[in-house]
Structure formats: structure tokens, C-alpha cells
Amino acid sequence: MNFVPLQESPVVLPEQIARALFGNNPAAWQEMLSALIGAALIGTIMMTMTAFAGPWAKRKITAAFTDRIAVNRVGPFGLFIIVADAVRLLGKELIIPDGADRPAFDLAPIVVASSALLGFAVIPMGSLFGINLHLADPETGLAYVFAVASIATLGLTMGGYASNNKYSLLGALRAVAQNIAYEIPLIVTAASVVIFAGSLQMSTIVAQQQETLFTIGGFAIPAWYAFVNPFAFVLFMVANLAEVGRNPFDIPEAPTEIIAGYQTEYSSVYFVLFYLGEFLHIFLGGAIVATVFLGGADGPASGSIGFIWFTVKIWAVFLFTQWARSAIPRVRIDQLIEIGWKGMLVLSFANLVLTAVIVGVML
Incomplete structure (x- = not known):
């Protein structure tokens, strides 16, 4: 596998919008307005x-899986x-509920849903008919997406604590224990990809996967990191x-044990926000995998319909x-x-060390 030389970052969506609406030299407020329009577009796509x-x-x-209608x-x-x-x-x-701790009770569903939406800001979703669906491309993009996604744990904890319900509190405690146990292997496994790519920038990670890994019978196998390091891919999918x-x-909800856990006391629009946040996080996880x-x-x-391929990949993760x-x-x-602690953590660090050794030998 040959490393692709680093390239200039592509023009992100807010810049394209600003140039289309205000020309090549937009003012600061015009750039801000363009960024808001781009964020609204990406948010609308994901919520749809x-x-x-x-x-x-x-x-x-x-x-379909359970042979029902x-x-x-x-x-x-x-x-x-x-x-x-x-x-x-x-x-x-x-x-x-009586005794609920407000405003924590009110803020919890908003925190869960918004933390997922914030993560999509740095995801390069590809182009669709010349429009590059990528809001921002910071050098620390991968670290950013993990950081904002982890904020959801705070929302689950707030909802469980503020509900004044013992089942909700148990669900919140389970959510904290689970996310800590599996977030570390998730990030450590992603770090092995960073060693291969040599960058935390999302566009660079994608660019490093554009070469051909090898060819079988005239069919080119791309240098996607799922093929380069399938063990890391499996670890990441489980985490x-x-x-x-x-x-x-699904321990934090466990309907047969703690009757939906942290969201037991939530109804109406608050339940919708929790439900929305759950599926937004599934799609964010799929976007990170892709x-x-x-x-x-x-x-x-x-080049022209990359967004369609990206969408197919995140829906494939959703299907999984x-x-x-x-x-x-x-x-x-x-x-x-x-x-989490005795299996995934050990395997993720072993994968990280092995990757570092292999890349060190290659270089």
C-alpha cells in the first residue's frame, strides 16, 4: 500500500454557498449566513x-428478519x-413527573439529539452534482466528532437523574458504565487508522484510501482501511x-428489565427528541465507519454522485x-x-501496537 501525498482540502459547503450568493469576496456576516444555510441543509438531510x-x-x-408483516x-x-x-x-x-429536576429534565433530550447533529459538521459526505456536502474540515476532525458524540452520555445521565424514577436512574448509570467501557476501545481502534493515515483530518483519512490495495482477476480492491486492517474494522463495529x-x-434501555431506563418518564415532544437522538447517533456511527x-x-x-455511495454505506451500517x-x-x-474492559480494551490496544509496528516497518 502506497501513501497518497497530502492534498489541499476541498472547498467546503459554506464556501461554495458564499461564492454562489455573494461572489468571491464575501463579508464576515455573509460567510456566517452561508455557514448557517449549509448547516441547515446537512441537518435537514440527516433528519430526513x-x-x-x-x-x-x-x-x-x-x-423481515423475524418473518412478520x-x-x-x-x-x-x-x-x-x-x-x-x-x-x-x-x-x-x-x-x-413529580419531583423532576428541571431544567435538567427539559435539557436532556435536546443534548442527546444536538450532540449527534454537531458530529455531522466534519463528516465529508461527498459531492452531489458538483455540491461538496462537507461543512468543515479541521485538522482535528476525528477527535472533534468523538468529542461531541460523547456529549450524549451527559444527556442520558441528566434524563435518568432528573426523572425522579429509580428505573430511570439505573438506566443512566448503565449508560455511563457502558459508554466509558466501550468508548475507549472505539477511540483506540480509530487511532490505529490515524497511524495509517498520518492525520486526524477527515478529508485526509478519506484521501489515503483512494489507491488500489491489490488486484484480483482484473478487479481492483480499494485500499479502504476495512480491507487494510479488517481486525480493527470488526472491533470498531462491535464497539x-x-x-x-x-x-x-441495549442495557441502558432494557425494556424487560428497567422499562426503557433513562427515558421511562419522557413523553410527547421530549420522547420524540430522545428517539430522534438515538437514530441520529446510529447514522453518525455509520458515517464515521464509512x-x-x-x-x-x-x-x-x-466524483459526481459520491454522496449516493456515502448514503449507501451508512444505511448498510444501519442495516447491520x-x-x-x-x-x-x-x-x-x-x-x-x-x-468491554477485559476483551475489547485489550484487543484494541493490541491492534494499536501491532499497527504501529507494521507502519514503522513500512516506513
């Missing part, structure tokens, strides 16, 4: 995906269930399941999380902690 994934796709996929009565293919669920949930009464709370790691291990928006004719939800039984809390 979430609207399809939560009320509709999740049910359809689960039904999913939503099929409301609109073609049951698609209008998205509108029906929105009206139903938002129309419910917002109930605040990502824990981070987004999918089986076998960027770090699957070549980002790389694919046939990716739904398969895990349907097929893998939940582990006990003691088993979850043991897997």
Missing part, C-alpha cells in the same frame, strides 16, 4: 433519513406511518454497537445494527462490562 429510519425502516427491517396500511408501503407517528407523538400530553445502544448492548474504514464517498463515478437488534440476545450488565 432519521424520519424514514425510525418509524418506518426499523419496523420493516425487523419484520410490518406497517403496510397507512399509505403506499406504509410510508405515511412517518406522518401518523409524528402527529400521534407530538399530540400527546407532555407529562412532567459502535455499544455506543449506539443496539443489541447485545469515512474511517470504507473510503468515505468513494465508489464508481463518485438492526440485524443485531433482531438476532442477538441482550447480555447481562456484568457480562457487558467484562466484555
Whole structure:
């Protein structure tokens, strides 16, 4: 595998918007307005995906895995269930439990949902007909996305504590224990990719995966880090399941044990925000996987429709999380902690050391 020389960062979306609206020398307020427009566009795209994934796709996929019939009565293919669920949930009464700690109770769902949306700011989603869907490209992009995604743990803790419910508090404590146990292996595994790429910048990580790893029968295998280091890819996918709370790691909710845990007391728009945040984090996890291990928006004719390939990859990760939800039984809390600290942590550090040795020999 040959390293791709570092290139100049591509023009990000706010710059493209500013040039289109205000010319080549926009003022500061015009740049700020362009950034807000770009952020609104990216946020709308991701929340639209979430609207399809939560009320509709999740049910359809689960039904397919379990040989059942999913939503099929409301609109073609049951698609209008998205509108029906929105009206139903938002129309419910917002109930605040006695003894709830406000404003922590009010802020928790907002923190969970917004932390995921902030993560998409540095994800290079590829181009669509000449528009580069990438909000910002800082040199510490990978560190940033992990930092803002971890803020969700604070939101879960606030919601569980502020609800004045013992089951909610147990769910919050489980969420903290789980995220600490699996976030360290997640970041350490990503660090092994940083060693290969030589940078924390998301565009550079994607650029380093553009070469051909090897050719089999005339078919070129790309130098995606999932192929370069499949062991790290598997570790990352398992740790990502824990981070987004999918089986076998849905301990913080565990409906049969602690009746939805941290979100037991939430209803109406607050429940919608928690639900939205859950699926936004699943898509953010898929976006990180696609960027770090699957070549980002790389694919046939990716120059003009790279965003479509990127979308296919994050939906593939979403499909994997739904398969895990349907097929893998939940582990006990003691088993979850043991897997994280005694298994994933050790394996992730072993992978990091081995990667450093291999790259050191290559260079």
C-alpha cells in the first residue's frame, strides 16, 4: 500500500454557498449566513433519513428478519406511518413527573439529539452534482466528532437523574458504565487508522484510501482501511454497537428489565427528541465507519454522485445494527462490562501496537 501525498482540502459547503450568493469576496456576516444555510441543509438531510429510519425502516427491517408483516396500511408501503407517528407523538400530553429536576429534565433530550447533529459538521459526505456536502474540515476532525458524540452520555445521565424514577436512574448509570467501557476501545481502534493515515483530518483519512490495495482477476480492491486492517474494522463495529445502544448492548434501555431506563418518564415532544437522538447517533456511527474504514464517498463515478455511495454505506451500517437488534440476545450488565474492559480494551490496544509496528516497518 502506497501513501497518497497530502492534498489541499476541498472547498467546503459554506464556501461554495458564499461564492454562489455573494461572489468571491464575501463579508464576515455573509460567510456566517452561508455557514448557517449549509448547516441547515446537512441537518435537514440527516433528519430526513432519521424520519424514514425510525418509524418506518426499523419496523420493516425487523419484520423481515423475524418473518412478520410490518406497517403496510397507512399509505403506499406504509410510508405515511412517518406522518401518523409524528402527529400521534407530538399530540400527546407532555407529562412532567413529580419531583423532576428541571431544567435538567427539559435539557436532556435536546443534548442527546444536538450532540449527534454537531458530529455531522466534519463528516465529508461527498459531492452531489458538483455540491461538496462537507461543512468543515479541521485538522482535528476525528477527535472533534468523538468529542461531541460523547456529549450524549451527559444527556442520558441528566434524563435518568432528573426523572425522579429509580428505573430511570439505573438506566443512566448503565449508560455511563457502558459508554466509558466501550468508548475507549472505539477511540483506540480509530487511532490505529490515524497511524495509517498520518492525520486526524477527515478529508485526509478519506484521501489515503483512494489507491488500489491489490488486484484480483482484473478487479481492483480499494485500499479502504476495512480491507487494510479488517481486525480493527470488526472491533470498531462491535464497539459502535455499544455506543449506539443496539443489541447485545441495549442495557441502558432494557425494556424487560428497567422499562426503557433513562427515558421511562419522557413523553410527547421530549420522547420524540430522545428517539430522534438515538437514530441520529446510529447514522453518525455509520458515517464515521464509512469515512474511517470504507473510503468515505468513494465508489464508481463518485466524483459526481459520491454522496449516493456515502448514503449507501451508512444505511448498510444501519442495516447491520438492526440485524443485531433482531438476532442477538441482550447480555447481562456484568457480562457487558467484562466484555468491554477485559476483551475489547485489550484487543484494541493490541491492534494499536501491532499497527504501529507494521507502519514503522513500512516506513
